[in-house]
Amino acid sequence: MTEGTATIRTRKFMSNRLLNRKQMVVDVIHPGQASIAKTVIREKLAKMYKAPADTIFVFGFKTAFGGGKTTGFGLIYDTLDFAKKFEPKYRLARHGLYERPKTTRKQRKERKNRMKKVRGTKKTKVGAAAAKKGKK
Protein backbone atom coordinates (compact mmCIF):
# COMPACT_ATOMS: atom_id res chain seq x y z
CA MET A 1 0.00 0.00 0.00
CA THR A 2 1.78 3.12 -1.19
CA GLU A 3 1.30 6.05 1.09
CA GLY A 4 1.90 9.76 1.05
CA THR A 5 1.46 10.33 -2.66
CA ALA A 6 -1.89 12.02 -2.25
CA THR A 7 -2.25 15.71 -2.96
CA ILE A 8 -4.80 17.88 -1.23
CA ARG A 9 -6.02 21.06 -2.87
CA THR A 10 -8.65 23.39 -1.56
CA ARG A 11 -11.04 25.42 -3.67
CA LYS A 12 -13.68 28.02 -2.98
CA PHE A 13 -12.19 29.04 0.30
CA MET A 14 -14.40 31.35 2.34
CA SER A 15 -14.22 32.51 5.92
CA ASN A 16 -17.71 32.45 7.31
CA ARG A 17 -17.69 34.92 10.18
CA LEU A 18 -21.33 34.31 10.96
CA LEU A 19 -20.57 30.74 11.99
CA ASN A 20 -17.01 31.45 13.11
CA ARG A 21 -15.43 29.06 10.70
CA LYS A 22 -13.58 28.73 7.41
CA GLN A 23 -15.20 26.57 4.79
CA MET A 24 -13.75 25.16 1.58
CA VAL A 25 -14.08 22.46 -1.03
CA VAL A 26 -11.37 19.85 -0.65
CA ASP A 27 -9.95 18.01 -3.67
CA VAL A 28 -7.84 14.95 -2.96
CA ILE A 29 -5.83 13.54 -5.85
CA HIS A 30 -4.65 9.96 -5.25
CA PRO A 31 -3.87 8.24 -8.53
CA GLY A 32 -3.75 4.48 -8.29
CA GLN A 33 -4.89 4.27 -4.67
CA ALA A 34 -8.13 3.94 -2.82
CA SER A 35 -9.63 7.11 -1.43
CA ILE A 36 -7.85 8.56 1.59
CA ALA A 37 -9.26 8.24 5.09
CA LYS A 38 -10.90 11.32 6.60
CA THR A 39 -8.56 11.39 9.56
CA VAL A 40 -5.55 11.64 7.27
CA ILE A 41 -7.20 14.44 5.36
CA ARG A 42 -7.89 16.29 8.60
CA GLU A 43 -4.28 16.06 9.66
CA LYS A 44 -3.09 17.38 6.34
CA LEU A 45 -5.54 20.26 6.48
CA ALA A 46 -4.39 21.01 10.02
CA LYS A 47 -0.87 21.36 8.74
CA MET A 48 -1.92 23.52 5.81
CA TYR A 49 -4.05 25.91 7.79
CA LYS A 50 -2.20 25.74 11.11
CA ALA A 51 -5.29 24.85 13.06
CA PRO A 52 -5.76 22.13 15.67
CA ALA A 53 -7.03 18.97 14.03
CA ASP A 54 -9.96 18.58 16.39
CA THR A 55 -11.61 21.77 15.09
CA ILE A 56 -11.51 20.47 11.51
CA PHE A 57 -14.55 18.64 10.16
CA VAL A 58 -14.58 17.05 6.71
CA PHE A 59 -17.50 15.31 5.05
CA GLY A 60 -19.24 14.53 1.79
CA PHE A 61 -16.38 12.84 -0.05
CA LYS A 62 -17.25 11.47 -3.45
CA THR A 63 -14.76 9.74 -5.70
CA ALA A 64 -14.95 10.54 -9.38
CA PHE A 65 -15.66 7.66 -11.74
CA GLY A 66 -12.48 5.82 -12.59
CA GLY A 67 -10.76 6.70 -9.36
CA GLY A 68 -7.88 9.04 -8.72
CA LYS A 69 -9.78 12.08 -7.54
CA THR A 70 -12.07 12.64 -4.59
CA THR A 71 -13.99 15.81 -3.80
CA GLY A 72 -15.46 16.76 -0.45
CA PHE A 73 -16.09 19.64 1.91
CA GLY A 74 -14.11 20.90 4.85
CA LEU A 75 -14.86 23.23 7.76
CA ILE A 76 -12.31 24.68 10.18
CA TYR A 77 -13.83 26.19 13.30
CA ASP A 78 -12.16 28.93 15.36
CA THR A 79 -12.52 27.01 18.60
CA LEU A 80 -13.91 23.68 19.68
CA ASP A 81 -16.72 25.46 21.53
CA PHE A 82 -17.97 27.00 18.32
CA ALA A 83 -17.72 23.61 16.67
CA LYS A 84 -19.85 22.02 19.36
CA LYS A 85 -22.35 24.81 19.00
CA PHE A 86 -22.72 24.84 15.23
CA GLU A 87 -21.97 21.37 13.95
CA PRO A 88 -24.78 18.89 13.48
CA LYS A 89 -24.82 16.13 16.05
CA TYR A 90 -23.99 13.29 13.70
CA ARG A 91 -20.70 14.91 12.71
CA LEU A 92 -19.78 15.52 16.33
CA ALA A 93 -20.59 11.88 17.02
CA ARG A 94 -18.10 10.88 14.32
CA HIS A 95 -15.41 12.66 16.31
CA GLY A 96 -16.59 11.26 19.59
CA LEU A 97 -17.77 14.60 20.96
CA TYR A 98 -21.40 13.60 21.27
CA GLU A 99 -23.23 10.49 22.38
CA ARG A 100 -26.70 9.76 21.16
CA PRO A 101 -29.19 8.63 23.79
CA LYS A 102 -29.38 4.87 23.57
CA THR A 103 -33.11 4.54 24.03
CA THR A 104 -34.80 3.01 21.09
CA ARG A 105 -37.81 4.56 19.45
CA LYS A 106 -40.11 1.80 20.69
CA GLN A 107 -39.03 2.31 24.29
CA ARG A 108 -39.55 6.04 24.06
CA LYS A 109 -43.05 5.59 22.74
CA GLU A 110 -43.93 3.05 25.42
CA ARG A 111 -42.71 5.39 28.13
CA LYS A 112 -44.80 8.18 26.68
CA ASN A 113 -47.89 5.99 26.69
CA ARG A 114 -47.27 5.01 30.32
CA MET A 115 -46.92 8.65 31.22
CA LYS A 116 -50.29 9.36 29.63
CA LYS A 117 -52.01 7.21 32.27
CA VAL A 118 -50.67 9.22 35.19
CA ARG A 119 -51.33 12.81 36.22
CA GLY A 120 -48.94 15.42 37.61
CA THR A 121 -45.55 14.89 39.18
CA LYS A 122 -46.04 11.14 39.12
CA LYS A 123 -45.15 11.32 35.46
CA THR A 124 -41.48 11.59 36.19
CA LYS A 125 -41.72 8.61 38.48
CA VAL A 126 -43.14 6.53 35.73
CA GLY A 127 -39.64 5.63 34.75
CA ALA A 128 -38.60 3.12 32.19
CA ALA A 129 -36.93 1.14 34.96
CA ALA A 130 -40.04 0.79 37.10
CA ALA A 131 -42.25 -0.22 34.23
CA LYS A 132 -39.70 -2.60 32.80
CA LYS A 133 -39.46 -4.36 36.13
CA GLY A 134 -43.18 -4.62 36.14
CA LYS A 135 -43.32 -5.94 32.63
CA LYS A 136 -40.64 -8.47 33.30
Next chain:
Amino acid sequence: MEYISIMFMQGLSFLELKYHTLLSYLINLSHVVLRKVSGASIYNEPCIDRLVELRTVLERLRPIDKRLKYQIDKLVKTAVTGESSDASSFRANPDNMVSKLDEDADENEDEDAATEKKSVYVPPKLAPVRYDGDESAASRQEKLLERAKRRALSSAMVRELREEFLDAPTELGSRVDSGAGPSGPSKEDRERQEYEETYFTRLPETKDKRKKRKLPTIGSLANELTNFESDFRVLEGEVMPTKKRKSSKKPTGKKGKKGFKKRKSR
Protein backbone atom coordinates in the same frame (compact mmCIF):
# COMPACT_ATOMS: atom_id res chain seq x y z
CA MET B 1 -66.46 101.11 15.88
CA GLU B 2 -68.57 99.09 18.27
CA TYR B 3 -70.67 97.92 15.36
CA ILE B 4 -67.59 96.64 13.56
CA SER B 5 -66.21 94.86 16.63
CA ILE B 6 -69.53 93.05 17.14
CA MET B 7 -69.50 91.91 13.55
CA PHE B 8 -65.98 90.48 13.72
CA MET B 9 -66.21 89.04 17.23
CA GLN B 10 -66.27 85.48 15.98
CA GLY B 11 -63.58 86.04 13.38
CA LEU B 12 -63.87 86.70 9.70
CA SER B 13 -65.25 83.82 7.61
CA PHE B 14 -63.86 83.10 4.18
CA LEU B 15 -66.95 84.17 2.35
CA GLU B 16 -67.26 87.37 4.31
CA LEU B 17 -63.65 88.21 3.53
CA LYS B 18 -64.33 87.56 -0.13
CA TYR B 19 -67.28 89.92 -0.16
CA HIS B 20 -65.49 92.65 1.73
CA THR B 21 -62.50 92.53 -0.60
CA LEU B 22 -64.71 92.51 -3.68
CA LEU B 23 -66.63 95.48 -2.34
CA SER B 24 -63.51 97.47 -1.52
CA TYR B 25 -62.11 96.59 -4.94
CA LEU B 26 -65.21 97.92 -6.65
CA ILE B 27 -65.15 101.11 -4.59
CA ASN B 28 -61.52 101.78 -5.41
CA LEU B 29 -62.05 100.97 -9.07
CA SER B 30 -64.98 103.35 -9.37
CA HIS B 31 -62.83 106.04 -7.74
CA VAL B 32 -60.14 105.55 -10.37
CA VAL B 33 -62.69 105.65 -13.17
CA LEU B 34 -64.18 108.87 -11.78
CA ARG B 35 -60.82 110.55 -11.65
CA LYS B 36 -59.97 109.48 -15.21
CA VAL B 37 -63.34 110.62 -16.54
CA SER B 38 -62.92 114.03 -14.92
CA GLY B 39 -59.50 114.36 -16.52
CA ALA B 40 -57.44 114.13 -13.36
CA SER B 41 -54.24 112.12 -13.24
CA ILE B 42 -53.99 108.96 -11.24
CA TYR B 43 -50.22 109.17 -10.76
CA ASN B 44 -49.19 108.15 -7.24
CA GLU B 45 -52.77 107.72 -6.14
CA PRO B 46 -53.11 105.69 -2.94
CA CYS B 47 -56.15 103.92 -4.35
CA ILE B 48 -53.94 102.24 -6.97
CA ASP B 49 -51.91 100.64 -4.21
CA ARG B 50 -55.07 99.59 -2.46
CA LEU B 51 -56.34 98.10 -5.71
CA VAL B 52 -53.17 96.10 -6.18
CA GLU B 53 -53.35 94.85 -2.61
CA LEU B 54 -56.98 93.80 -2.97
CA ARG B 55 -56.23 92.13 -6.29
CA THR B 56 -53.49 90.03 -4.70
CA VAL B 57 -55.83 88.96 -1.93
CA LEU B 58 -58.45 87.94 -4.47
CA GLU B 59 -55.87 85.93 -6.43
CA ARG B 60 -54.91 84.07 -3.29
CA LEU B 61 -58.52 83.40 -2.52
CA ARG B 62 -59.23 81.84 -5.87
CA PRO B 63 -57.77 78.29 -5.39
CA ILE B 64 -59.44 77.94 -2.00
CA ASP B 65 -62.59 79.15 -3.62
CA LYS B 66 -62.28 76.51 -6.29
CA ARG B 67 -61.97 73.77 -3.70
CA LEU B 68 -64.98 74.97 -1.78
CA LYS B 69 -67.03 75.55 -4.92
CA TYR B 70 -68.69 72.13 -4.96
CA GLN B 71 -69.79 72.27 -1.35
CA ILE B 72 -71.07 75.82 -1.64
CA ASP B 73 -73.02 75.00 -4.78
CA LYS B 74 -74.55 71.97 -3.12
CA LEU B 75 -75.59 73.96 -0.06
CA VAL B 76 -77.01 76.74 -2.18
CA LYS B 77 -79.01 74.25 -4.22
CA THR B 78 -80.49 72.60 -1.14
CA ALA B 79 -81.28 76.01 0.31
CA VAL B 80 -83.03 77.05 -2.88
CA THR B 81 -84.99 73.83 -3.41
CA GLY B 82 -85.65 73.38 0.32
CA GLU B 83 -85.05 69.57 0.34
CA SER B 84 -82.51 69.42 3.14
CA SER B 85 -84.31 66.61 4.98
CA ASP B 86 -83.51 64.02 2.29
CA ALA B 87 -80.07 62.73 3.24
CA SER B 88 -79.61 60.78 -0.01
CA SER B 89 -79.29 64.05 -1.89
CA PHE B 90 -75.81 64.33 -0.37
CA ARG B 91 -74.62 61.01 -1.82
CA ALA B 92 -71.58 60.76 -4.11
CA ASN B 93 -72.01 61.50 -7.77
CA PRO B 94 -69.99 58.94 -9.72
CA ASP B 95 -70.37 60.82 -12.99
CA ASN B 96 -68.20 63.57 -11.59
CA MET B 97 -65.39 61.12 -10.96
CA VAL B 98 -64.74 60.50 -14.64
CA SER B 99 -61.85 62.69 -15.75
CA LYS B 100 -62.78 65.24 -18.29
CA LEU B 101 -59.39 65.27 -20.06
CA ASP B 102 -58.63 64.35 -23.67
CA GLU B 103 -57.62 60.75 -22.86
CA ASP B 104 -61.23 59.97 -22.30
CA ALA B 105 -62.15 59.99 -25.99
CA ASP B 106 -59.33 57.60 -26.98
CA GLU B 107 -60.09 55.11 -24.19
CA ASN B 108 -63.67 54.84 -25.25
CA GLU B 109 -62.66 54.09 -28.84
CA ASP B 110 -60.23 51.33 -27.78
CA GLU B 111 -62.78 49.67 -25.57
CA ASP B 112 -65.29 49.46 -28.39
CA ALA B 113 -62.76 47.89 -30.73
CA ALA B 114 -61.67 45.33 -28.12
CA THR B 115 -65.14 44.18 -27.20
CA GLU B 116 -65.93 43.43 -30.84
CA LYS B 117 -63.10 40.84 -31.05
CA LYS B 118 -64.21 38.87 -28.00
CA SER B 119 -64.06 35.48 -29.74
CA VAL B 120 -60.30 34.73 -29.74
CA TYR B 121 -58.32 35.18 -26.55
CA VAL B 122 -54.85 36.59 -27.13
CA PRO B 123 -52.57 36.32 -24.07
CA PRO B 124 -50.58 39.42 -23.17
CA LYS B 125 -47.01 39.51 -24.47
CA LEU B 126 -45.03 40.23 -21.35
CA ALA B 127 -41.76 38.35 -21.64
CA PRO B 128 -39.12 39.40 -24.20
CA VAL B 129 -38.69 36.87 -26.98
CA ARG B 130 -36.00 36.45 -29.59
CA TYR B 131 -36.65 38.46 -32.75
CA ASP B 132 -36.19 36.45 -35.93
CA GLY B 133 -37.62 38.88 -38.42
CA ASP B 134 -34.36 40.29 -39.73
CA GLU B 135 -32.91 36.88 -40.51
CA SER B 136 -33.42 35.73 -44.07
CA ALA B 137 -34.11 32.12 -44.95
CA ALA B 138 -30.66 31.70 -46.49
CA SER B 139 -28.83 32.89 -43.39
CA ARG B 140 -30.93 30.59 -41.24
CA GLN B 141 -30.00 27.64 -43.39
CA GLU B 142 -26.38 28.64 -43.15
CA LYS B 143 -26.53 28.77 -39.39
CA LEU B 144 -28.24 25.39 -39.18
CA LEU B 145 -25.61 23.89 -41.44
CA GLU B 146 -22.80 25.30 -39.36
CA ARG B 147 -24.28 23.97 -36.18
CA ALA B 148 -24.76 20.53 -37.73
CA LYS B 149 -21.15 20.53 -38.87
CA ARG B 150 -19.92 21.36 -35.41
CA ARG B 151 -22.08 18.61 -33.97
CA ALA B 152 -20.78 16.13 -36.54
CA LEU B 153 -17.17 17.03 -35.80
CA SER B 154 -17.59 16.14 -32.17
CA SER B 155 -19.69 13.04 -32.64
CA ALA B 156 -18.61 9.66 -31.35
CA MET B 157 -17.72 8.23 -34.75
CA VAL B 158 -15.47 11.14 -35.66
CA ARG B 159 -13.81 11.04 -32.27
CA GLU B 160 -12.94 7.41 -32.69
CA LEU B 161 -11.52 8.06 -36.14
CA ARG B 162 -9.46 10.88 -34.72
CA GLU B 163 -8.11 8.61 -32.05
CA GLU B 164 -7.21 6.01 -34.60
CA PHE B 165 -5.46 8.17 -37.15
CA LEU B 166 -3.94 11.03 -35.20
CA ASP B 167 -0.84 10.68 -33.08
CA ALA B 168 -2.19 12.45 -30.06
CA PRO B 169 -2.09 10.47 -26.80
CA THR B 170 -5.34 8.84 -25.78
CA GLU B 171 -7.22 10.45 -22.91
CA LEU B 172 -8.97 8.06 -20.58
CA GLY B 173 -11.23 7.90 -17.67
CA SER B 174 -11.41 11.34 -16.16
CA ARG B 175 -14.30 12.41 -18.24
CA VAL B 176 -16.87 9.80 -17.32
CA ASP B 177 -19.67 10.31 -14.86
CA SER B 178 -19.49 14.06 -14.41
CA GLY B 179 -17.38 14.69 -17.49
CA ALA B 180 -19.48 12.43 -19.65
CA GLY B 181 -20.18 14.27 -22.87
CA PRO B 182 -17.75 15.33 -25.60
CA SER B 183 -17.65 18.87 -24.28
CA GLY B 184 -17.19 17.96 -20.63
CA PRO B 185 -19.95 17.64 -18.06
CA SER B 186 -23.49 18.20 -19.29
CA LYS B 187 -25.37 21.29 -18.24
CA GLU B 188 -27.27 19.33 -15.64
CA ASP B 189 -24.11 17.91 -14.13
CA ARG B 190 -22.49 21.30 -14.07
CA GLU B 191 -25.47 22.80 -12.31
CA ARG B 192 -25.53 20.01 -9.75
CA GLN B 193 -21.85 20.52 -9.06
CA GLU B 194 -22.32 24.25 -8.66
CA TYR B 195 -25.19 23.73 -6.25
CA GLU B 196 -23.33 21.18 -4.18
CA GLU B 197 -20.26 23.35 -3.85
CA THR B 198 -22.17 26.48 -2.98
CA TYR B 199 -24.42 24.94 -0.38
CA PHE B 200 -22.00 22.36 1.01
CA THR B 201 -24.45 19.48 0.66
CA ARG B 202 -24.58 16.35 -1.42
CA LEU B 203 -27.71 15.85 -3.46
CA PRO B 204 -28.98 12.27 -3.54
CA GLU B 205 -28.54 10.23 -6.73
CA THR B 206 -31.64 10.08 -8.90
CA LYS B 207 -33.02 6.82 -10.23
CA ASP B 208 -31.89 7.51 -13.80
CA LYS B 209 -28.41 8.32 -12.68
CA ARG B 210 -28.18 5.12 -10.71
CA LYS B 211 -29.36 3.09 -13.70
CA LYS B 212 -26.85 4.84 -15.93
CA ARG B 213 -24.09 4.09 -13.51
CA LYS B 214 -24.95 0.42 -13.37
CA LEU B 215 -25.69 -0.04 -17.07
CA PRO B 216 -23.99 2.81 -18.89
CA THR B 217 -24.89 1.87 -22.43
CA ILE B 218 -28.54 1.09 -21.91
CA GLY B 219 -30.66 2.64 -24.59
CA SER B 220 -27.84 4.66 -26.11
CA LEU B 221 -25.32 2.23 -27.54
CA ALA B 222 -27.41 1.07 -30.47
CA ASN B 223 -28.29 4.62 -31.42
CA GLU B 224 -24.68 5.66 -31.38
CA LEU B 225 -23.63 2.80 -33.59
CA THR B 226 -26.36 3.12 -36.16
CA ASN B 227 -26.80 6.85 -36.35
CA PHE B 228 -23.88 7.80 -38.53
CA GLU B 229 -25.45 8.68 -41.88
CA SER B 230 -26.31 12.27 -41.22
CA ASP B 231 -23.19 13.07 -39.26
CA PHE B 232 -20.59 12.58 -41.92
CA ARG B 233 -22.29 13.80 -45.00
CA VAL B 234 -23.13 17.12 -43.47
CA LEU B 235 -19.42 17.79 -43.20
CA GLU B 236 -18.97 17.37 -46.89
CA GLY B 237 -21.93 19.50 -47.67
CA GLU B 238 -23.79 16.73 -49.40
CA VAL B 239 -26.83 16.54 -47.21
CA MET B 240 -28.77 19.31 -45.54
CA PRO B 241 -29.08 18.89 -41.77
CA THR B 242 -32.27 17.08 -40.85
CA LYS B 243 -34.19 17.79 -37.72
CA LYS B 244 -33.11 15.62 -34.83
CA ARG B 245 -35.91 13.31 -33.82
CA LYS B 246 -35.99 11.82 -30.37
CA SER B 247 -36.51 8.06 -30.33
CA SER B 248 -40.21 7.49 -29.84
CA LYS B 249 -41.10 5.67 -26.69
CA LYS B 250 -43.18 2.54 -26.69
CA PRO B 251 -46.83 3.37 -26.12
CA THR B 252 -47.17 2.57 -22.45
CA GLY B 253 -50.40 4.47 -22.30
CA LYS B 254 -53.81 3.33 -21.43
CA LYS B 255 -54.51 0.84 -24.19
CA GLY B 256 -52.01 -1.65 -25.56
CA LYS B 257 -51.82 -3.10 -29.03
CA LYS B 258 -54.84 -5.33 -28.79
CA GLY B 259 -57.12 -2.66 -27.53
CA PHE B 260 -57.53 -3.63 -23.90
CA LYS B 261 -55.74 -2.28 -20.86
CA LYS B 262 -52.60 -4.01 -19.77
CA ARG B 263 -53.15 -5.70 -16.42
CA LYS B 264 -50.37 -5.91 -13.90
CA SER B 265 -49.20 -9.49 -13.98
CA ARG B 266 -49.22 -11.22 -10.60
